[in-house]
């Protein structure tokens with residue numbers, strides 16, 4: 233066999249992979265995808281670099297990716313270094329005024345900068361912002377109820393309004409917005425410039441709904457939503473909004489804001505919301521461009537039985 237023929241044969245699987253992606257490329261072209269990158273999925277340099285490659289790939293394939301990032305573990309480490317005790321109530325970080333300064337510094341000054349840097353290794357694409365910028369995310373003080381009583385958890389915000397203007401301008405300009413989950417305050421007792429700490433899953437879901445995104449993709453450090461966590465590792469691969477609503481009261485820890493966010497997204501126009509394993513390299517590409525979808529997919533009730 234000549235070397236030329238051998239080369240043709242070894243190249244064939246690559247061509248097959250590309251042509252297999254064609255229906256997905258057609259379906260997703262021009263669509264907005266909001267990707268939440270969780271602090272726990274940002275565990276090593278290789279994964280972060282692969283994440284950046286995937287997002288840039290989506291952009292060059294004609295999609296409009298918007299990144300919303302977390303940074304829970306990074307915030308906890310910084311609070312520790314500052315000698316500030318960090319505690320969670322109802323799945324949210326109790327955020328004192330001092331803690332808020334650290335949260336803002338870590339999210340906007342460290343995690344967001346790192347992601348913007350990684351994405352921009354591929355070209356002048358990513359622009360970082362927080363919810364404060366151009367009134368993108370507005371919030372009021374959040375007071376969760378624990379055992380029927382409202383509890384003060386400090387500067388934690390409940391989103392009241394999203395202004396998608398600056399994100400849409402960036403997308404129209406071919407950029408990749410990278411959003412930190414900090415909101416401006418609309419509360420009368422706050423004078424200008426005060427901010428709130430918002431859970432990043434909640435922020436991503438609210439942005440996906442407001443942008444009319446096709447997909448919300450939440451990357452985390454587990455395979456998806458486990459049916460009977462922590463007793464079994466059986467992943468629920470697909471469920472409707474109503475099925476998820478019934479499960480919500482039984483969920484715990486970090487899954488609560490994620491699944492509430494997925495529910496909010498699909499009930500407000502997003503076609504699918506997915507929780508996927510950010511520890512798997514290139515999980516975003518596998519999810520968008522192949523039928524080997526991994527993780528958990530939530531669909532609106534009316535989409536039951538449809539292929540997504």
Ligand SMILES: Nc1ncnc2c1ncn2[C@@H]1O[C@H](COP(=O)(O)OP(=O)(O)O)[C@@H](O)[C@H]1O
Pocket residue numbers: 269270271272273302304451452453454456457458459460461483484485486487
């Ligand atoms: N039913 C469940 N299925 C999967 N994970 C669950 C479930 N219930 C709680 N969890 C926990 O939620 C965690 C993911 O949330 P979180 O730690 O906030 O991640 P991230 O930083 O990616 O937002 C998992 O690591 C797991 O410990």
Ligand SMILES: CC(=O)N[C@@H](CCC(=O)OP(=O)(O)O)C(=O)O
Pocket residue numbers: 269270271272301302303304305307323324325335388389413429430431432433
């Ligand atoms: C109010 C609240 O809890 N805010 C979160 C914001 C960061 C976040 O959500 O990060 P992950 O996605 O990595 O968990 C926090 O302070 O940890």
